[in-house]
Amino acid sequence: MEGSHLCHHGNCIVPAHSTYEDAAANRDRESCHSTAQEMRALGLSVPKGCASHSTRPCLLQVGLELHLLIFANKMPAGVTDRL
DSSP states (O other), X not given: OEEEXXXXXTTOOOGGGEEEEOHHHHHHHHXXXXXXXXXXXXXXXXXXXXXXXXXXXXXXXXXXHHHHHHHTTOOOTTGGGGO
């Protein structure tokens, strides 16, 4: 079993953003994050969660928002309250 970050950020400590699952399922989530990044790059709407993991879907919008904030080195006050 592995700890899987549904928001795709290994340093995240928000309990609702994590789950335990087997290694194959954890690795499979990488494709969800890549797909969300591609959708954003094409100007498409990114869904809140993935359709591939019905029990605990990936948090696609949260993952991209965190990625953009971290990349820009800007974490506005109160952002973690919304996650």
